[in-house]
Amino acid sequence: MGNFLFLAMAIGLVALIVAYLLDLAISRASAGNARMQEIAGYISEGSMAFLNREYKYLFVFVAVVAAIIAGFIGFETAVCFVAGAIFSILAGYFGMRVATIANVRTAEAARHGMSEALKIAFSGGAVMGLAVVGLGILGLAIAFMVFKGDTNIITGFGLGASSIALFARVGGGIYTKAADVGADLVGKVEAGIPEDDPRNPAVIADNVGDNVGDVAGMGADLFESYVGAIISALTLGAIVYKGGEGAIFTFALVAAGIVASVIGIVFARNMKTSNPQQALNMGTYIGGTLVIAAAAYLSTTIFGDFKAFYAIAAGLVVGMMIGKITEIYTSGDYGYVKKIAQQSETGPATTIISGLAVGMYSTLWPMVCICAGVLISFFAMGGAQDVGMGLFGIALAAVGMLSTTGLTVAVDAYGPIADNAGGIAEMSELPPSVREITDKLDSVGNTTAAIGKGFAIGSAALTALALFASYAQIVGLNTIDLLNPLTLVGLFIGATLPFVFGAMTMESVGKAAFEMIEEVRRQFREIPGLLEGKGTPDYRKCVDISTAAALHEMMLPGILAIAAPLVMGMLFGAEALGGMLGGALAAGVLVAILMANAGGAWDNAKKYIESGAHGGKGSNAHKAAVVGDTVGDPFKDTSGPAMNILVKLMTIVSLVFAPVIAQYGGVLTHLFK
Template identity: 70%
Template sequence: MNSSIVLAISGAAALLFAFILAKSITAQPSGNERMKEIAGYIEQGAMAFLRREYRYLTVFIVVVSVIIGRFINVPTAICFVVGSVFSILAGYFGMKVAVKSNVRTAEAAKHSQQSALKVAFSGGAVMGMSVVGLGVIGLGLLAIIFNLNAYYLTGFGLGASSIALFARVGGGIYTKAADVGADLVGKLEAGIPEDDPRNPAVIADNVGDNVGDVAGMGADLFESYVGSIISAITLGAAAFNNNKGIVFPMILSAVGVVASIIGAIVVRTSKAENPQKALNIGTYISGILMIIGAAVVGYTTFGDFKGFSAIAAGLIVGLLIGKITEIYTSADYKSVKEVARQAETGSATTIISGLAVGMKSTMWPIILIAVGILFSYFVMGGNTDPTLGLYGIALAAVGMLSTTGLVVSVDAYGPIADNAGGIAEMASLPHSVREVTDKLDSVGNTTAAIGKGFAIGSAALTALALFAAYAQAVDIKIIDLLAPTTLVGVLIGAMLPFLYGALTMESVGRAAHEMVEEVRRQFKEIPGIMEGKATPEYATCIDISTTAALREMVLPGVLAIVIPLGVGILLGPEALGGLIGGAIATGVLVAILMANAGAAWDNSKKYIESGAHGGRNSEAHKAGIVGDTVGDPFKDTAGPAMNILIKLMTIVSLVFAPIILKFGGILLNLFK
């Protein structure tokens, strides 16, 4: 059977599974009237944000598709539109179900932890299966329509990356503006608990969990997933005279979809008491199935185990990065406990300790990524044919992302559990319910951190593979670091993640400032809020987060596209190559630092809240809240945006390679 058809069929299977899960969730009871009322606020706010965001993105899609159609070609423009629309649909489907799963998880928590885990994970799995289903259906159908033309398919990746950037940045700004505003005024100034219905920002905070950590995260991994497949197809076309190099990653991706579905079924049917254990079992089973499938498909395609070895290297590196991330960000290990201990002496030592954890946590992931790159390069024969070696690196990226369906499912489960806890608190459910949701939420924080580590590792390999595809497109064999234009490109590229981090952090700061002022105003001007006799104006806070997120996401999104094009056109293809190299090097490091430091601060606060170092309302707890507040934009806005930044710049360079090759170096030509 044609590999493109196999890919499309596997995607259809994933979407069918997602549909079945969605129906099973909506069939679950949704609790009492108060629970339904709170869940309704969250759902209305989340969907309102998506509708407004998609109006902005529609304008962007139309403008960019016209530019691509005019200056590149129409098929690439069509693929760009499809990639953009499918990325939007993945986020929409996932979040639509997530905001229905939260209240049902809270209701299920009345009965047992296993019941609550099943509902929450099923909600996350709808997001996961939508991501891989739409990704491989899109690629499969476009490959059929355009006869496996690898260059045209890069437009699909560009569409996915562009939407991912706006979704991740916009969603991240939204959620952290609400979260920071709610914590600073509610917990620190007013002294009321988290998720207290008296806090005007509490609904916006719960909405933010969905738009940032479900829709935004899903769009992030959607573009990583399709980007890895596209880079492998592009380099496979260059490395082989036949279609073997193209067919292998496509069939392998189909196997990964099946492995993810089986892993999700294992999690849903697990009887394990510990939710982390249930999630781990599903992850390991899907990984084992993927390795077996890669061995069979690799040997059938190439007659040896070279392709399988590259795939296995990527998958193993991804799993190891996830485990290392857990070690640095889980309260079960010493790093988070040390951050909590430092909170006893105040906010300053909490910040210092968390930053140290983030910096230290960069070492092993980078070593693992380096080992994966070298192994996959040489095992595919890079010592004799560099193109084959680069194809091996692309396969490692495919391997790392092969079980994306399950990775996203595990990651998206966390915000649903978090929302369930908020609903339980606001609806005054028994303390036993909150204990269950808190346990699920604690595991969700760790799974989210693992997901971010996984996304960072895959971003590095995917960006490197796309970088190699760009070099092929503009016929660059060697990048000379002694050439001044290349060195300038490296410096600009190395600077960009820091500029990008600053822009997104400042955006969160400005939006959070507006939120803090509004919450203070309501506490002051609306009598009866603190006594529970008056309902806060939740809609006003939701509107502040929505407006700020949409306003602030535009500049970072535009810069990520304009700067690489500007450098390429002004200074030439080699300078742009230097820019990509510099951005990948610093972007990966900054992403790991921010993600792990933020998660360490978050979980150290929760560790204190569990009773350590004086427990809730102690001085250590207050310092932990400050650390968590600083870490919020680190781990949920600026850090995740780095992954998309480096991939978006590489695929922009690849798609616009003909323009850069034709017009690149305008500024240099003035001096000739």
């Protein structure tokens, strides 16, 4: 076992070293002229200021929760919790710092062609991806070694990662959408000025939001999924394999996934092509193929058969299928988005109706894929004869889906960097050819971001299910009785929570956006010559509005996600909490898919019209599509992604506090006897 842990740590360090080398390569590239560097400086300053202020809030939160865990669970679990939080913070910090230096260099590289711009943008995303997996496996391997494989303690690491992920996703999502909505509604719709126009006071806040929401927030989200999947596999593997084979296999598979991701990143980064989608697809296919080969070898070497391989392959295939389905529902190359664009000719109402219908339809096939993955992985590992082994198979499917997380995050994080590059090109008045390249990169980035969101949802479902199985094993639940009124109440309350959580985050965006809209209007009204390009907007004021609103509004949803399972478990017992987790998982995944795909479809319907369809920019259809995109922004970038973390955070809170709930939970159940 020790050799495998050292190997895992070594591979984690290799990932971080490669990330550092990519960082150096990006830093050495030209940052363009003085105007470009000035604008990039505003974006970097706003991004890092937000992170620093957010981390001050989170420091207090982490200290309070660590004290509670130390008092009720144990000091070692509290140490793991703090470590998980710190590693998650570091991953987000490293990734966003590099993103804010890669954006201006991507814009400058676009002067010299598509391949050069893609290389810089993708390298920036790769730093985020490799930081996520490198810190994830390094932290877990160290915790596993220090605490001698006690998974009850190591779950604290996952709780720390989940807690930071929730606040990073919700806070970053509120920030970016408040700025985006304010910039679009006042700038594009009311004032009639282009996107990323330097006259718009909210334009810097909008570009900052791309970094804090879509880079740091997304990275924290997948860091949490990655860590959670590994922990669930370690927990269930320890139950079914007393000799440690389950842990050895899990760490070996994760290490192989990191190696495959590095190789895929190198291929995609160095591919000379005018089609960025082709390069990204090539890297993804290479990484996935290598993991499949490694899984087959490890399965036969460690377990002596192909059962684990089938479970892992099921997870990988499900992830790819969900990504493709997401693309079909959200890409302008397919009929669903074109139909929304057509509906926009009759006004915003039909745009909203059509987009919601697409979002609702889009829930079916991803759920079918998830269900197929669960059944295949469960029965492939012998779940019909041994339920514990079948549950371990589901955990392996989640690990399989997330094994190439380094590559997935790289592909996803490259999009916001390209988007920022386009904004810098526009504000710096670079030649139209530069903006054409950055727009193409951004367009592909929108598709990869939508696919990444679908991937995150699928991995969240499998990870939460595997963590749920771990919780059930610890509290001794072999079955959950839906005819038990306490369990049924838990189910209904759990199914309600994603809607309440979604409403809270949507309302938070609305409040922050209202402040942003009023400020942009004020500046247009009061700063002489601003709309004529003769005045200078107060960018910092808009950045401050988004920052303050995001930090204030993120606290209540975060507290709800942590408190709800504890209250249910302590008041009504372990089985009622099991019902709550089941209800939250089912409803949360469906709401997440609906919101992510409806938002992505509205966004690309607007871009499809902007390409010249249905009257093009400035037409009535375009104005309606902008309204649809504005509604979809908090759907796809705030509330939808936060659902993934909600279901995982509730489950891992339950898992960490499972011993306390099993012993002391259900204080009110005697009233029902």
